[in-house]
Amino acid sequence: MNVDTMDLIEDEAVEGTDNEEDDDSPSSTGSNYEDTPNLMDVAMENEVTAQLVAAGVVGVAAAAAITSSKKKKRPHSFETNPSIRKRQQNRLLRKLRQTIYEYATRVGQQAVVLVATPGKPNNIYKVFGAKPLEDVMKNFRSLVMDELETALAQQAPPRVQEDPSLFELPPLIIDGIPTPVEKMTQAQLRAFIPLMLKYSTGRGKPGWGRDSTRPPWWPKELPWANVRMDARTEEEKQKLDPCFEKNSFKLLQISQ
Structure with missing residues (x-):
């Protein structure tokens, strides 16, 4: 048996294995996308x-x-x-x-x-x-x-006709992939929240820290402040509660 014959047998064996595993294996190597x-x-x-x-x-x-x-x-x-x-x-x-x-x-x-x-x-x-x-x-x-x-x-499917009477908010898509808010990273949230506020309020900047720019729907339990800033007052920063003792060290927890 020569080398060419051996290679042919090996190739046929491999192709046979692939066809057994993949029922939808293509039967030809053509490049006509419409046939796909x-x-x-x-x-x-x-x-x-x-x-x-x-x-x-x-x-x-x-x-x-x-x-x-x-x-x-x-x-x-x-x-x-x-x-x-x-x-x-x-x-x-x-x-x-x-x-x-x-x-x-x-x-x-x-x-x-x-x-x-x-x-x-x-x-x-x-x-x-x-x-x-x-x-x-x-x-x-x-x-x-x-x-x-x-x-x-x-x-690609045909584009759906959009309703011109509705204002379209930016889709939650990051790097071309739909990404729900609960699965966004911190960096992605920092980029998304100001963009969401821009579309919601119509202002270029959120206006952090000013009550006049705080949207009425903003959660009351959340401070109207940039996430990178500590919005607590000096009095709130001093509120410390004993949490528990471990190995003779008292650990403190900041009160919320």
Whole structure:
């Protein structure tokens, strides 16, 4: 048995395994995006991916990635918490990098990992793996991103007609991903609250500390002050209550 025959048998074995695991494996390698099943129809059936689709280009790209990659034997789900999602991204990218280098070394094939996020001012485009294929893919960045945006545009649902009589508040979208308030980080909340106040009050600045600029709906139990400032009076700062003793040290707790 010669080398070419051995490679052919190995490739057929690998392809057979993939087809057994993935029932929706493509039968051809054509580039006609219209022949691809509409991923957005499937995405709209799920609450999380439907919200992603409505968020714009970045969300459509994320929804397409989730829908096309989700398999019955892989019970993974999209992480809506941005902090956890960032940690998972870094961990999995390190794992991918190790895997692709191991594959190139052990198998001796040109292989790369390509990570792309369109729809941002500076589109994310990361490539790592075996050279020279890595350099080739980096040189094709513009072409790949254009083709990706074209494919996503064909998958995107039609825009819903907006009601001109309603004032649209800014959507809770961070880096193209819908992010509920309860899952925002401190930094994201510091950026969101002034923006929310701007749209709500019509003023460019919140006017922290002035009763005349405090909105009537602002919670009474919350001080009308910048989060970076200590809004307590000197008298409130002096209110300390004994909490408990531990190891002969008395710990104090600030009264609220």
